[in-house]
Amino acid sequence: MVERASYLKRLNSESVVQRVINCLTDAMLTKQLKPGDKIPTEMELSESLGVGRNSIREAIKILVYLGVLEIRRAEGTFVCEGFSESMIDPMVYGIILDKTDDYDNLMELRELIEVGVVHLAMQKYQEKELKDLENHLFVLKEEIQKGLGNIDAIFEADNQFHDAVSAMGYNPLVDKINKVVRVLTHGVRLDTVTRMVKTGRGMELYEAHEKIYCMLLNRDENNINELIKGTYFQE
Incomplete structure (x- = not known):
């Protein structure tokens, strides 16, 4: 079994996707994950957090859309470096709604x-x-x-x-x-x-x-x- 990073804690079943997002976001805020860092694989995250790979995949998709993560083919998923224009859209919609x-x-x-x-x-x-x-x-x-x-x-x-x-x-x-x-x-x-x-x-x-x-x-x-x-x- 893959050794768990310190910021990965098992999650309960309520709002699993959002809780995965929160876990990764907290790791970025506390600098356990820094810009340019590669995050664990879907399998590693699934095992460490105790949730299904589909939930991990959906959480990553959302963070990619928000401009927080980027997927590099054949390399993995990384924390973005710098500001992306795509980060503006969710903030705008949040205020509009x-x-x-x-x-x-x-x-x-x-x-x-x-x-x-x-x-x-x-x-x-x-x-x-x-x-x-x-x-x-x-x-x-x-x-x-x-x-x-x-x-x-x-x-x-x-x-x-x-x-x-x-x-x-x-x-x-x-x-x-x-x-x-x-x-x-x-x-x-x-x-x-x-x-x-x-x-x-x-x-x-x-x-x-x-x-x-x-x-x-x-x-x-x-x-x-x-x-x-x-x-x-x-x-």
């Missing part, structure tokens, strides 16, 4: 994250990155000036500007959470850009981004909450 969620809660979350993102960027950015952000600002202005038929390009330029600000904070955890929030607010943000352009207020949209750039340039934290909230252009 939460019955307590509403528009006001989402906007409060958006403001909280965006203020934090700008604050971190202000503390950590390098001069070259500020120049790159200025280029993103210039592109946004150019796309806005092209007019009504260019909304998709304007929205993309808007996204690239904010992605650049987020990267300037040098905090991958904040950057990941910011990505989730921006996915959740995609519709709201696209509607805002569309409305601003169609009502001839495209330059107001540009000026809101210019204020963020100037705030970063001057490392001026005064009224940061008011400035960020003022860029949402709610009707």
Whole structure:
């Protein structure tokens, strides 16, 4: 019989698949399994945990879908190294399906994250990155000036500007959470850009981004909450 790793304990029959997931997740949280480590085989896990191989297989499938594990042909199953975009989807669905969620809660979350993102960027950015952000600002202005038929390009330029600000904070955890929030607010943000352009207020949209750039340039934290909230252009 295969010797059991210390983090593997026999499970009862209730919610077996979820308990296998919990066991492997706990091992990762306690660093008994680290990024890049190979996990035990299905047979080894089955014997060590005292559950059927089908339950092990289903648990692994779920963790692969979540971007936590990866299967390498002829090698085995390994703990992933680094962030995968697939990790965002379950978080998004979890928030969407939460019955307590509403528009006001989402906007409060958006403001909280965006203020934090700008604050971190202000503390950590390098001069070259500020120049790159200025280029993103210039592109946004150019796309806005092209007019009504260019909304998709304007929205993309808007996204690239904010992605650049987020990267300037040098905090991958904040950057990941910011990505989730921006996915959740995609519709709201696209509607805002569309409305601003169609009502001839495209330059107001540009000026809101210019204020963020100037705030970063001057490392001026005064009224940061008011400035960020003022860029949402709610009707």
